[in-house]
Amino acid sequence: MAEIIDTRIEPDRAIVKACAVLSEGDPVAIPTETVYGLAADATNADAISRIYEMKGRPRFNPLICHVSDVRMAEAHVTFDPISRRLAEAFWPGPLTLILPQRPESTVHALASAGLDTLGIRMPEGFSRRVIAHFGRPLAAPSANTSGRISPTSAAHVETDLGSKLKLILDAGPAEIGLESTIIKVEDDRLRLLRPGGLDATDIEALAALPVERPEAAGATIEAPGMLASHYAPGAxxxxxxxxxxxxxxxxxxxxxxxxxxxxxxxxxxxxxxxxxxxxxxxxxxxxxxxxxxxxxxxxxxxxxxxxxxxxxxxxxxxxxxxxx
Ligand code: TXA
Ligand code: MG
Structure with a gap:
């Protein structure tokens, strides 16, 4: 069974223990402001493999890489001017940008499912401190069995994946409760790949550009995770x-x-x-x-x-x- 450390009571032990488990190549459940993530070292192929196994996730569905600051992001992706403005305005926060991966990036191709782009975001809250201490990006999907509802508390994670995990960090209920908004800038156009915890109208206001909505659910699978049936309860x-x-x-x-x-x-x-x-x-x-x-x-x-x-x-x- 997973050990659960309350980050509000033992923040230092939580960080040290999480980094030790991550260094061994094992996933750790971490609290972000959107939902709880199942995090692993994004540069370690075995560690990423464990995420896919634990979730039962299809390997064609890429993972978001989480960074603690813009410099860490810049080591792995190239920013166009619009994406840079969005990052400056909304990071740390519930915004994922799809950006070209740099040739020298050490993020493993398993994380991006072989695409030439990376989904990247800087989360708010305790997870950011873990990443800063770890010093490398963490690949992290939501910490739930594939196709099920995303977890917004440590208890949700424990019920679903507790028997497979070594460590869950508990920072209380996720503040936002919905996954990040995913944006891809193409030819000076803003494409919304997934609506999420950052209101798309706030993005439009900042960029002074319209946000183009995705086709109807399932019509195109631009963010491969956006299969029509998802977030499914049992009922x-x-x-x-x-x-x-x-x-x-x-x-x-x-x-x-x-x-x-x-x-x-x-x-x-x-x-x-x-x-x-x-x-x-x-x-x-x-x-x-x-x-x-x-x-x-x-x-x-x-x-x-x-x-x-x-x-x-x-x-x-x-x-x-x-x-x-
Ligand atoms: O708020 C969130 O985004 C949470 C927390 C943990 O950060 N993470 C999350 O991850 O929701 P996940 O794996 O459940 O959803 C990631 C989505 C998927 O739909 C995936 O296809 C898309 O991001 N994605 C990742 N990399 C991509 C890329 N290079 N191009 C297009 N879509 C990408
Ligand atoms: Mg998910």
Whole structure:
């Protein structure tokens, strides 16, 4: 079973132990501001292999490399002017940039699944201190079995991967609760490969350029992880419910009660006051709670599709998509 170290109580021991385990080539679950990551030395092929094995992740799906500062990023990727401005404005934070990998970069090709680009981001919070101490980029997907809901707490990670892991760092609930927004700059155009914890309208405002949305889910697999069915709970999912059927779990938003609620297995509100930031932070935890209620179906009330709601609705649509 994994050892769990609370970074709020023992920060120094957490860093030293994490770096020791990483140096041996073993993955460590680390807290980022978006979701918990399953981190390994991005320059070590065996270590990266273990990530794919532990998650049951297809090897054509590349991993994001996490850095502690811009200098570390510059050793591995080349920035175009627009990407550089985005990094200056939003790092550390929930933004992943897809950039050309430098020929001299020591990040192993297994991390990028053989592409000539790297997904790279500088996370906020304790994970950044771990990377700075380790001194090399960490490849880290979300710390969940492939296709399942991303973990926003150490307990989520422990339930899913605890028996396979040596170490989980616990920094409390993830502040943002949704994976990073993924952007690729091409020919001075901003392409949104995955909506996420950074509101795309904030990116548009900073770059003074429109953000081009991806095709409908599954139409093109530009970020290979964006398979249509993803973020899937065990239960079936019904979106935009106008009422609740007997025995269903209900997840709603904004204090909007639905007819039939009294017969629901459980009723959860992502944000009774209608705050999208709060809703994002609660989403994956509530999906897991609804799943644990034993209900065969989770009904979702309507969620607005603007601002951070775009990423929330994206995750809901993937959760509801036909399972592979
Ligand atoms: O917030 C996050 O991004 C979290 C935390 C741990 O940092 N990580 C995360 O990783 O969500 P993961 O593996 O669950 O999702 C990574 C996504 C996948 O859709 C993958 O295909 C895409 O990033 N990606 C990675 N490298 C890429 C590249 N070179 N080109 C296009 N897409 C890439
Ligand atoms: Mg993931």
């Amino acid at each position: 079936a999912v019904r979106l935009n419910a106008k009422d609740v059927r007997k025995g269903e779990a209900l997840i709603r938003f904004g204090g909007n009660a639905l007819p039939g609620e009294s017969a629901a297995a459980i009723v959860l509100d992502l944000s009774p006051s209608g705050n999208l930031r709060e809703a994002a932070a609660n989403l994956f935890d509530y999906m897991k709670k609804a799943d644990a209620s034993g209900a065969a179906t989770i009904a979702f009330g309507p969620v607005p599709n603007n601002g951070l709601g775009e990423a929330i609705v994206d995750r809901l649509e993937r959760a509801a998509a036909p399972r592979i």
